[in-house]
Amino acid sequence: MKTQVAIIGAGPSGLLLGQLLHKRGIDNVVLERRGPDYVLGRIRAGVLEHGFVDLMREAGVTEHMDREGHVHEGFSIMFNGRRERIDLKGLTGGHTVMIYGQTEVTRDLMAARAASGAPSFYEVEDVALHDIDSGHPRVTFRKDGRDVMLECDYIAGCDGFHGPSRQAIPRGAIREYERVYPFGWLGLLxxxxxxxxxxxxxSHPRGFALCSMRSPTRSRYYVQVPLSEKVADWSDERFWDELRARLPADVAAKLETGPSLEKSIAPLRSFVVEPMQHGRLFLVGDAAHIVPPTGAKGLNLAASDVYTLYNLICKAYLDDQPEMLSRYSEICLRRIWKAERFSWWMTSVLHRFDHDPFSERIQQAEAAYCVSTVAARTSIAENYVGLPYERIE
Incomplete structure (x- = not known):
């Protein structure tokens, strides 16, 4: 089997890259070790930057998002008994974010790929990358008990932190940067x-909390918990009681509770690998970087990787400039480290740490300053709606 671009991973980043390339006439094959239902069952982010929304429009996959997504023009931060609203639209010259769940994004992209007829292989086993340093890389896998070899020009590793793509790069060829936080988020849908x-x-003395949503009738809430906590120890009633305790009285009084559809604890970490490419292999999304969810950057960073790789691949095939692909990592990393900084900052300011008294006061002062001036609010807003994608020229 042959193709131009082999895409490993059928999450939103792999499917979005495949859809964009297909629309430009560039052949690609998507491989996924899980089944479609499992992929759709992943409960993840729901805040989309304006750049991600624009990229979905370029891919021609926005019919449902335009109908069912919800544009948000701001959000609130609560700390030290204060509540402050960050006016995203007003502070960024009109930019907003879209509330639309990752499950819905993935479902829309799956439907678009099925309609296009572009090949996708789910439930594949033993995926392995070969000859990524050569001009003729290959991907081997097993499907329905049969060994398959996929020859290609380039490989996009969109297979997450634990996938085989990053593991295929020689350890001495990359450097990893990591920070693990001493707590996690207990989430309830x-x-x-x-x-x-x-x-x-x-931000509360009992710990961080987040009130989010997926739709006008579906809510997503989070509370900070120690990493030692177990989901089984958290009944729905206990979760709702803890969330109320961290909310101001007027907000807690409005809280509508109900049975959980899903509950899980997500550990928080920051991770970046440099470079994000080796030979003909390009890492995309969680395969190359992870951020704490506080700044809503995980899925959005994957989308900016897709934007960069898509445009560089188009340069290689359509403009006969394959040398442009050598710039992939440096372009992506400039934006990634800024998003890592913002996510680290949001996490550091809003969460409860075992700080000494001096550090606690510094944290409180930082939180107060971040909303005290137009300049500080603008910085938060610009980062939250998403820094601009770097033009590929």
């Missing part, structure tokens, strides 16, 4: 009305 129309980030 429920078919209840959101407590308010916009997201609320809460």
């Amino acid at each position: 429920s078919d209840t009305h959101p407590v308010e129309e916009e997201l609320i980030y809460v």
Whole structure:
């Protein structure tokens, strides 16, 4: 089997890259070790930067998003008994974010790929990358008990942190940067009305909390917990009681509770690998970087990787400039480290740490300063809606 671009991973980044390339006439094959239902069952981010939304429009996959997504023009931060609203639209010259769940993004992209007829292989086993340093890389895998070899020009590793793509790069050829945080987020999804129309980030002595949503009738809430906590120890009633305790009384009084559809604990970490390419292999999304969810950057960073790789591949095939692909990592990393900084900053300011008294005061002062001036608010807003994608010229 032959193709131009082999895409490993059928999450939103792999499917989005495949859709964009297909629309420009560049052949690609998507490989995924899980089944479609498993991929759709992943409960992940729901805040899309304006750049991601624009990229979905370029891919021609926005019909459902335009109908069912919800544009948000701001969000609130609560700390030290204060509540401050960050006016995203007003502070960024009109930019906003879209509330539309990753599951819905993935479902839309799956449908678009099926309609295009572009090949996808789910439930593949033993995926391995070969000859990535050569001009003729290969991917081998097993499908339905049969060994398959896929010859290609380039490989896009969109297969997450634990996938085979990054593992195929010689250890001495990359450097990893990591920070692990001493807590996680206990998240609950429920078919209840959101407590308010916009997201609320809460810094509280009992720990961080976030009031988010997936739709006008489906809510997503989070509370900071120690890494030692177990989901089984958290009944729905215990979760709702803890969330109420961290919310201001007027907000807690409006909280609608109900049975959980899903509950899980996500550890928080920052991770970046440099470079994000080796030979004909290009790492995309979680295969190359992870951010704490505080700044809503994980899925959005994957989209900016897709934007960069897509445009560079187009330069290689359509403009006969394959040398442009050598710039992939440096372009991506400039934006990634800025997003890592913002996510680290949001996490550091809003979460409860075992700080000494001096550090606690510094954290409180930082939180107060971040909303005290137009310049500080603008910085938050610009980062939250998404820094501009770097033009590929």
